[in-house]
Amino acid sequence: MTDSPSSSVFYRSRKPYPTAVRGEGVYLYDAGGRRYLDGSSGALVANIGHGRAEVADALARQARELPFVHGSQFTSPVLEEYAARLLNFLGLPGFRFWAVSGGSEANESAIKLARQYHVERGEPGRSKVITRLPSYHGASLGALAASGMGARRAIYSPLFNEGAWPKMPRPDPRLAGEADAERLREVLETEGPETVAAFLAEPVVGASDAALAPNAGYHARIAAICREYGILFIADEVMSGMGRCGSPLAVRLGGDVTPDIVVLGKGLAAGYAPLAGLAASPEVYGTVMQGSGAFQHGFTYAGHPVSVAAGLAVLDIVEREGLPERARVQGERLLAGLRELKERHPVVLEARGHGLLLGLVLGDPATGQAFGTPGMAERVARAAWERGLITYPGTGAVDGIRGDHLLLGPPLCIRDTEVEEMLAALDGALQAGGVSRPRQTPPG
Numbered sequence: 025m026t027d028s029p030s031s032s033v034f035y036r037s038r039k040p041y042p043t044a045v046r047g048e049g050v051y052l053y054d055a056g057g058r059r060y061l062d063g064s065s066g067a068l069v070a071n072i073g074h075g076r077a078e079v080a081d082a083l084a085r086q087a088r089e090l091p092f093v094h095g096s097q098f099t100s101p102v103l104e105e106y107a108a109r110l111l112n113f114l115g116l117p118g119f120r121f122w123a124v125s126g127g128s129e130a131n132e133s134a135i136k137l138a139r140q141y142h143v144e145r146g147e148p149g150r151s152k153v154i155t156r157l158p159s160y161h162g163a164s165l166g167a168l169a170a171s172g173m174g175a176r177r178a179i180y181s182p183l184f185n186e187g188a189w190p191k192m193p194r195p196d197p198r199l200a201g202e203a204d205a206e207r208l209r210e211v212l213e214t215e216g217p218e219t220v221a222a223f224l225a226e227p228v229v230g231a232s233d234a235a236l237a238p239n240a241g242y243h244a245r246i247a248a249i250c251r252e253y254g255i256l257f258i259a260d261e262v263m264s265g266m267g268r269c270g271s272p273l274a275v276r277l278g279g280d281v282t283p284d285i286v287v288l289g290k291g292l293a294a295g296y297a298p299l300a301g302l303a304a305s306p307e308v309y310g311t312v313m314q315g316s317g318a319f320q321h322g323f324t325y326a327g328h329p330v331s332v333a334a335g336l337a338v339l340d341i342v343e344r345e346g347l348p349e350r351a352r353v354q355g356e357r358l359l360a361g362l363r364e365l366k367e368r369h370p371v372v373l374e375a376r377g378h379g380l381l382l383g384l385v386l387g388d389p390a391t392g393q394a395f396g397t398p399g400m401a402e403r404v405a406r407a408a409w410e411r412g413l414i415t416y417p418g419t420g421a422v423d424g425i426r427g428d429h430l431l432l433g434p435p436l437c438i439r440d441t442e443v444e445e446m447l448a449a450l451d452g453a454l455q456a457g458g459v460s461r462p463r464q465t466p467p468g
Contacts, residue, residue: 047074050435050442052414063408063434063446064416068230068263068381071291072341073435079296079337086333095326103327106336111303113339114265114272116286118306122319123299123327127262127289128162130300131224134285135166136321138222138256141308144315150221150255154211157191158232158421161224161260170224173232174424190215194233194421201241201278208249222256222285227274230263233421234383234429235376240278247281256308259283262300263381266291267342267436270352270379277378284308297334298325347436348379354438355379361447362432369454371400380436384450385421386428394426401428407453413446 035041043055050073052060062070072079086102093100107121122137124130135153142150155161157172168177169184172191177184192211196204212220227243229236243259250257264274265288275281285308289300312319325331341347359382362375370389377383386401387394401417408415421427434446 082337123301125298128164131167195238201239205245217253234431256284262289267348293334297331351379411449413449
């Protein structure tokens with residue numbers, strides 16, 4: 025365990041951290057030899073599992089051949105190949121791929137691109153980006169301002185122009201998808217549609233409201249409303265994309281929908297290298313290139329050849345092993361098990377999600393509502409950690425403070441026996457109620 029005065033590392037918190045030394049499949053191993061089932065793929069990143077030698081080999085080959093070029097000066101063969109392969113996998117013909125290093129950078133890029141698109145079209149008054157409450161789009165200031173996650177953004181709010189980020193309510197599974205989406209129209213009319221550049225949303229919500237998704241028809245109606253008012257529809261698929269929800273893009277789970285911009289991350293390189301990006305429609309790309317001719321934006325490591333080589337090797341595995349379909353099948357198995365746990369443990373109010381992006385909503389069984397004071401998710405996560413299972417606890421979905429949940433998302437290569445191992449550990453953790461003192465402290 026590490027956080028001693030002798031360490032030179034700036035840790036995220038003052039709790040002690042085990043030292044991870046090895047990963048294999050769905051498991052991580054620490055320096056003491058303890059094994060952990062990675063039930064959250066870190067932060068929904070390790071889609072293909074740990075320890076894939078062919079990805080490491082691809083990284084090494086690219087580093088020997090061409091480790092770096094700056095995106096303002098060169099393209100590279102690996103970037104050209106990857107962009108074409110990726111967009112074909114996603115079913116986005118004619119789109120253009122912009123590669124960066126992480127999901128926050130990718131969402132920052134999408135926000136800036138939406139703004140520039142409207143300026144190029146002669147509508148500089150369009151600057152607002154509508155998002156949802158709750159939501160999470162990243163840790164950088166622009167992405168955080170777009171987010172509706174009180175605990176993570178509260179202390180930074182003096183740095184935001186809050187008026188630029190109107191919020192609409194979260195998806196409501198009690199409503200038909202089309203009616204649910206119509207609430208976007210209400211926000212547009214209130215704000216003045218001529219001031220709005222884009223609507224940005226996660227097709228399946230991740231960290232802020234574990235695995236919440238709207239009903240079928242929602243995204244098709246959202247896309248239609250955006251077209252009607254001349255705003256861009258940005259789908260944040262950083263967590264839900266690349267097959268995790270059982271389809272290359274989660275926005276298409278309820279129908280054939282094509283957003284104007286799709287934001288990607290996490291599963292692109294599956295943790296083997298920093299890689300994220302966005303896919304822009306022919307209309308968006310063409311408007312910029314036929315206008316000023318340059319996207320007024322950039323990062324030093326955008327299109328980094330070694331990271332892109334990792335993405336290409338990961339995509340090979342995703343396609344060869346049919347991981348989106350595997351995520352669908354194993355997700356159904358895991359969700360069925362979670363719903364059985366719900367029947368045995370009244371503290372579980374809801375088990376939900378798509379593919380291997382799943383969530384447990386925890387609350388007071390007497391009222392069926394969130395606990396008045398958060399903390400249950402963290403206690404259950406600690407009890408799971410005791411049993412060798414890593415989960416992703418969260419709070420604040422109800423009002424920024426109340427609302428406990430566990431986000432679950434193991435690698436898409438998880439096997440039947442490992443699904444059962446996850447469920448057994450969760451069963452024990454829920455039985456303990458998260459009140460037993462852990463032998464080791466989990467991340468969170």
